[in-house]
Amino acid sequence: MIKLRQIAVPTIAMITFLALWEALVWINGWPNYKMASPSDLVPAFTRYWELFLIMGWQTLWRTVVGLLIAIVFGTMVGMIMGFSRTMRDALYPLLVGFNAVPKATVVPIVALMFVGAHDFNTVLIAFMISFFPIAVSVSIGLSTLEPEYRDILRSLGASQTTIFWKIALPKTLPEFFGALKVAVTLAFIGTNLMEIVSPHGRGLGALFDSGKTNSDYPLMFAVLIALAFLGIVLYYVVVALEKIFAGWAERPAG
Amino acid sequence: MTNLIDIKNVRHAYKTASGPLPVLDGLTLSVPEGGFVAVVGPSGCGKSTLTKLVAGLMKPDEGEVWLHGERVKSPRSTVGMAFQNPVMLEWRSILKNVMLPLEIVPTKLTKSQQEDRARYLLDLVGLKGFEDKRPSELSGGMRQRASLCRALVHQPDVLILDEPFGALDAFTREDLWQIMHQVKAKEPFTGVLITHDLRESIYLADQVVVLSGRPARTQFTLDIPETGPRDIDMLYTPEAADMLHTLRHQIEIAQGRAPAEDTAA
Incomplete structure (x- = not known):
């Protein structure tokens, strides 16, 4: 029963959404260059399904690689800031400043700096845009560790490393996964920014761009849907990992 | 009887922005093996600092903390x-x-x-x-x-x-x-x-130590007479009322609300 509900409810919601979308376009009589309707998308997908698979894969792997680097780097920066007040004071304004720069303006700079290294560029932007929430959440998780946790282990003669592995790290996991959910979406934005702006013809961003140059509006909308689909898949991968590693943080309902 | 915990004349101050804040000043406390000492005192008088010193989580500025005849310098x-x-x-x-x-x-x-x-x-x-x-x-x-x-x-x-x-x-x-x-x-x-x-202190411990207000030193010590296994009813005896009254008065002195004319322990 519960399983059925978990699948049925989102499915019905999605179908309702598509139906409303279709109705909106149909009632207003919009041409597909104003807004494509879901029924326009089906031919776009069937015509280009091979391209969707190839480009979708390119977008996906570069996003995931960028995200993985962001996790490693973000966790490291978070650890440094979480454990040392001095480093936190030193790094925080830098990080905030770095994060405040719109990545759309960084894209052409990176594209110029590493001309031709398309995969590298894309991964780099995906990484740059997504590591910030991870670093911040890990640092906050570590720096807000109640002193009692530390005292209990320290009074037994535990080393800093032991305290980190036994307490600080697992304690931070819920915050970490919260940030990861944000980072997943951000990483997709990063990948697509690079794919759209930099003319190298790879990824869903490039497919979107070609739809634009060829006035193939249903294709552009179809790319949006494909991106949403990838985003949902990756998001739920994170949710599944969260359940495994930080499921304890979820209070039983009721 | 040897003392398992020996705190000798400990002084400690925290470094704050407005200069050092002394919390313990000449604190002396001994607990024999198997003993159970309750420490009471006004809020913020340095009681928690005392636990950190015994646990070896902190080193006192002056004075010594001994456990089992060994000087405490680090967590154990x-x-x-x-x-x-x-x-x-x-x-x-x-x-x-x-x-x-x-x-x-x-x-x-x-x-x-x-x-x-x-x-x-x-x-x-x-x-x-x-x-x-x-x-x-x-x-x-x-x-x-x-x-x-x-x-x-x-x-x-x-x-x-x-x-x-x-x-x-x-x-x-x-x-x-x-x-x-x-x-x-x-x-x-x-x-x-x-x-x-205070009720907790006399019910659980065999000795109650009252610390003075900050910076804390040992102000008063009360021995709880050994009367065999304790029952919660013990708290409702006249003896308990006397002890609580004495301790209450000592806390008032520690808080600076009562004159310290009769602190002789």
């Missing part, structure tokens, strides 16, 4: 601690939480012996059947009982209790007092109890 595994906030590792079961110290201090026990010991202690405090529960499924009083087991699991020489019952409601607190007596009968320890509750 022969100490067990329980705090007002019974922090539990939420991702572990209660049993695994209790076993945590055994993962850190060197132990000769095998894994199954460790588990037996943890189960035995949980049984002793009335948490049998809760071994596999998560800490979030337990009430505050139950968490505090589990925290007590964790403090005792590695058979420490010294048990330091820093207001362990402070956040509990009055009935739960009295339950835990009785559990403390049961535990002490089965698992003898030498203890220091920091508390705000």
Whole structure:
């Protein structure tokens, strides 16, 4: 029963959404260059399904690689800031400043700096845009560790490393996964920014761009849907990992 | 009788933005082996600092802290601690939480012996059947009982209790007092109890030490006469009322609300 509900409810919601979308376009009589309707998308997908698979894969792997680097780097920066007040004071304004720069303006700079290294560029932007929430959440998780946790282990003669592995790290996991959910979406934005702006013809961003140059509006909308689909898949991968590693943080309902 | 804990003339000050803030000034305290001393005093008088010194988490600016005839300079595994906030590792079961110290201090026990010991202690405090529960499924009083087991699991020489019952409601607190007596009968320890509750101090300890206001020194010491196994009714005897009255007065002196004309202990 519960399983059925978990699948049925989102499915019905999605179908309702598509139906409303279709109705909106149909009632207003919009041409597909104003807004494509879901029924326009089906031919776009069937015509280009091979391209969707190839480009979708390119977008996906570069996003995931960028995200993985962001996790490693973000966790490291978070650890440094979480454990040392001095480093936190030193790094925080830098990080905030770095994060405040719109990545759309960084894209052409990176594209110029590493001309031709398309995969590298894309991964780099995906990484740059997504590591910030991870670093911040890990640092906050570590720096807000109640002193009692530390005292209990320290009074037994535990080393800093032991305290980190036994307490600080697992304690931070819920915050970490919260940030990861944000980072997943951000990483997709990063990948697509690079794919759209930099003319190298790879990824869903490039497919979107070609739809634009060829006035193939249903294709552009179809790319949006494909991106949403990838985003949902990756998001739920994170949710599944969260359940495994930080499921304890979820209070039983009721 | 040798003293297990010897705190000799300790001075300590915290460094703050507006200069050093002295918290302990000439504090002397001894606890014999098997003794249980309650430390009471006004808020912010340095009681928690005292526990950190005994645990070796801090070094005093001046004076000495001795445990078992050895000078305390760093944390030692022969100490067990329980705090007002019974922090539990939420991702572990209660049993695994209790076993945590055994993962850190060197132990000769095998894994199954460790588990037996943890189960035995949980049984002793009335948490049998809760071994596999998560800490979030337990009430505050139950968490505090589990925290007590964790403090005792590695058979420490010294048990330091820093207001362990402070956040509990009055009935739960009295339950835990009785559990403390049961535990002490089965698992003898030498203890220091920091508390705000005078009734708690005379019911649990065999000596009550009143600290003066900050910077704290030992202001007054009250020995609780040994009367065999204690019952909660003991708190309603005239003797108990006298002791509470004396302590109350000493706290007022420590707070600076009463003149200190009769501090002779």
